[in-house]
Amino acid sequence: MTEDIKTTPPASVTPAEKDDNALGRRGFFRWMTVGWIAFSAATGGFFTVIVRFLFPNVLFEPPQTFKAGFPNDYASNFVDTRYKKKFNVWMVRDEESIFALSTVCTHLGCTPNWLGTENKFKCPCHGSGFRMTGINFEGPAPRPLERYKISVATDGQILVDKTKSFKWEKGEWENAESFLKV
Amino acid sequence: MLQTIKDIIDILSAPTVSFTFLTVAFPFVFPPTDWFEKIHRKFGIWRLWTKPGFYGGMFAITFFFVVGYFDPNFHVTLTKADNFPIILMIYSMFITIWWSMYQAYLNDERLENGLKPNEYNDPDDKVLVWPDLVYIEFIALILFMVFLIVWSILVAAPLEEPANPAATPNPSKAPWYFLGLQEMLVYFDPWIAGIVFPMFIIIGMMAIPYMDINKKGDGYYSFKERRIGMFIFMYGWLVLWLFLIVIGTFFRGPNWNFFGPFEYWDAHKVVPLNNVNLSEYIWVKTLGTGLPANILIREGIGFLVLVAYMGILPILLAKSWLKNYFQEIGPVRYTFIMLFGLSMLALPIKMYMRWLFNLKYIIAIPEWFFNI
Numbered sequence: 109m110t111e112d113i114k115t116t117p118p119a120s121v122t123p124a125e126k127d128d129n130a131l132g133r134r135g136f137f138r139w140m141t142v143g144w145i146a147f148s149a150a151t152g153g154f155f156t157v158i159v160r161f162l163f164p165n166v167l168f169e170p171p172q173t174f175k176a177g178f179p180n181d182y183a184s185n186f187v188d189t190r191y192k193k194k195f196n197v198w199m200v201r202d203e204e205s206i207f208a209l210s211t212v213c214t215h216l217g218c219t220p221n222w223l224g225t226e227n228k229f230k231c232p233c234h235g236s237g238f239r240m241t242g243i244n245f246e247g248p249a250p251r252p253l254e255r256y257k258i259s260v261a262t263d264g265q266i267l268v269d270k271t272k273s274f275k276w277e278k279g280e281w282e283n284a285e286s287f288l289k290v
Numbered sequence: 291m292l293q294t295i296k297d298i299i300d301i302l303s304a305p306t307v308s309f310t311f312l313t314v315a316f317p318f319v320f321p322p323t324d325w326f327e328k329i330h331r332k333f334g335i336w337r338l339w340t341k342p343g344f345y346g347g348m349f350a351i352t353f354f355f356v357v358g359y360f361d362p363n364f365h366v367t368l369t370k371a372d373n374f375p376i377i378l379m380i381y382s383m384f385i386t387i388w389w390s391m392y393q394a395y396l397n398d399e400r401l402e403n404g405l406k407p408n409e410y411n412d413p414d415d416k417v418l419v420w421p422d423l424v425y426i427e428f429i430a431l432i433l434f435m436v437f438l439i440v441w442s443i444l445v446a447a448p449l450e451e452p453a454n455p456a457a458t459p460n461p462s463k464a465p466w467y468f469l470g471l472q473e474m475l476v477y478f479d480p481w482i483a484g485i486v487f488p489m490f491i492i493i494g495m496m497a498i499p500y501m502d503i504n505k506k507g508d509g510y511y512s513f514k515e516r517r518i519g520m521f522i523f524m525y526g527w528l529v530l531w532l533f534l535i536v537i538g539t540f541f542r543g544p545n546w547n548f549f550g551p552f553e554y555w556d557a558h559k560v561v562p563l564n565n566v567n568l569s570e571y572i573w574v575k576t577l578g579t580g581l582p583a584n585i586l587i588r589e590g591i592g593f594l595v596l597v598a599y600m601g602i603l604p605i606l607l608a609k610s611w612l613k614n615y616f617q618e619i620g621p622v623r624y625t626f627i628m629l630f631g632l633s634m635l636a637l638p639i640k641m642y643m644r645w646l647f648n649l650k651y652i653i654a655i656p657e658w659f660f661n662i
Contacts, residue, residue: 148649193456211456216480221545226560232460234476235546237563246563247546251478252658277656 117282176193179290182206187222187240197256197268198222198229200240205287208256208268209242215249229253243276252276255286296361300550305537312529313638320513322521325397339391344422347384350367364551367540371448375466376539383532387524400484408512460557469538470531476546477640479651479661487633494630498523501627503619526634565650568592585655592653599636604628 127138131139174195180200184189191197192253198209211219228236228245236247243252257272266288274280283289302308318335321327337343355377358364365375397407398614417423429601431454450459464472474483515521543549544557566575569588572583582588592607607615616624653662 127423193454196456210296216475216484219456221458221460222544223558225558230545232458232462232545234472246565248480248650250477250651250654250659250661 158238172270174268175261176268178265179206179288189222205289207287208258210254213249258286258288297536300553303550305539316525320521320524322518339395344388351380353621358551361402361552363554371445390511394513396511398514409510459545461542466539470534470625473534476646490630497626501623512656521574530637531559553596565648567650569651569654589653589655590641595652
């Protein structure tokens with residue numbers, strides 16, 4: 109029996125023995141911090157690059173402001189479609205004012221056509237119709253076309269600024285910048 | 291003679307006429323109650339789901355397309371490469387619906403005579419997923435791929451000039467499977483017809499097994515044992531979805547105006563329309579005052595209509611006409627059936643209000659992008 113006890117091998121590691129490779133409590137937190145910072149930096153950098161990608165370096169689009177001839181060029185009650193293709197704007201002159209209408213349908217964003225004989229803008233997508241003033245009167249469009257800021261430049265030409273738009277439903281067509289008195 | 295038929299078809303296919311006709315005729319084709327069933331039998335409409343009915347239906351569809359092919363105006367629409375899937379769809383829908391209704395009617399007759407349905411002839415008859423089902427699917431898949439490859443080789447893709455935001459084609463049509471949605475968008479605000487309704491359609495179809503707890507007709511074709519459920523589903527599927535696709539494809543022309551199939555697509559067709567919101571009807575036309583400045587007061591009646599339709603109507607129905615049904619299925623199921631059912635019914639109601647009263651929106655708050 110005593111010989112049996114002797115043959116029992118000793119425990120390979122005694123609990124009291126210190127292991128140099130052990131992480132320890134402080135070491136754990138140190139590595140955790142490093143890990144999280146690295147992770148946040150990597151994902152943060154990744155998403156920064158993605159977001160940056162959404163804003164192109166060069167934009168090949170027409171300028172947001174343009175000159176649209178002299179006020180006297182426009183006949184009364186006339187829709188000028190010359191600036192539609194390049195600037196997405198209709199220049200309209202009614203009895204007492206000139207204004208710049210956006211060509212984006214307020215229903216789902218198609219481009220309506222000006223039907224001169226019927227005196228209305230008509231959208232080919234869902235049939236919304238707008239009067240010459242931009243007021244919606246048929247089809248599903250929930251609100252009138254938007255107007256852009258319009259003013260007279262120093263050389264006497266009309267200056268249209270597309271960065272600022274005026275919405276009828278907010279009462280902004282009363283704003284003096286939204287039309288030109290003639 | 292042929293010209294007269296064409297003119298009649300042009301008049302009949304106006305959405306006001308054709309949609310009304312389909313809606314009124316629908317319960318007689320898929321009878322949901324005994325009364326409709328009696329007329330369905332009396333006038334021989336049930337023969338549509340027999341073999342002569344199949345040949346008759348196929349002949350009518352083919353006749354329409356053949357006549358259309360030789361018509362100079364319909365020829366243009368019909369031979370467009372984009373519209374070929376719709377012609378296939380009309381045929382395949384008729385064939386599959388006829389095939390299931392044919393078997394359902396055979397089974398209904400057997401069940402009435404105290405026999406078991408056709409599918410239960412041999413209780414030991416089993417079909418294994420592998421190989422029986424998977425092989426059929428595999429062969430169908432190969433055949434369909436061959437068909438698609440041949441089609442794509444033979445028919446050139448209908449590409450157009452590069453997209454230009456300043457020039458929208460007139461008419462501008464969605465892909466054929468979305469034309470039903472585009473037709474819904476004519477009557478609703480984009481967020482309702484483009485987001486809420488499509489979500490309701492998908493979620494509602496997923497919820498069908500939880501709402502329809504009828505255990506009958508499980509594993510075999512039958513119409514009579516679940517006729518109300520089938521009537522509702524088929525109305526939504528055939529009239530509110532497929533028929534709207536057909537309207538969008540064949541009957542909508544320049545400026546999204548309506549044109550009969552044999553009518554020339556005149557871009558200058560004048561259709562007088564003047565759509566008015568409910569608030570304008572009430573405040574301006576009836577009371578003769580201006581629109582109130584407060585938005586909630588202005589649209590108050592619209593909100594009342596909405597609450598009455600979606601909230602009070604189901605409660606009234608549960609206490610009167612649908613009392614037994616309500617007790618049978620319980621309040622939770624009833625609420626969801628009403629939510630999906632009334633939303634589905636809102637589409638034809640809104641379409642009719644547009645056609646009859648030029649009503650644009652029941653609640654119109656463009657300031658908040660909230661229009662119903």
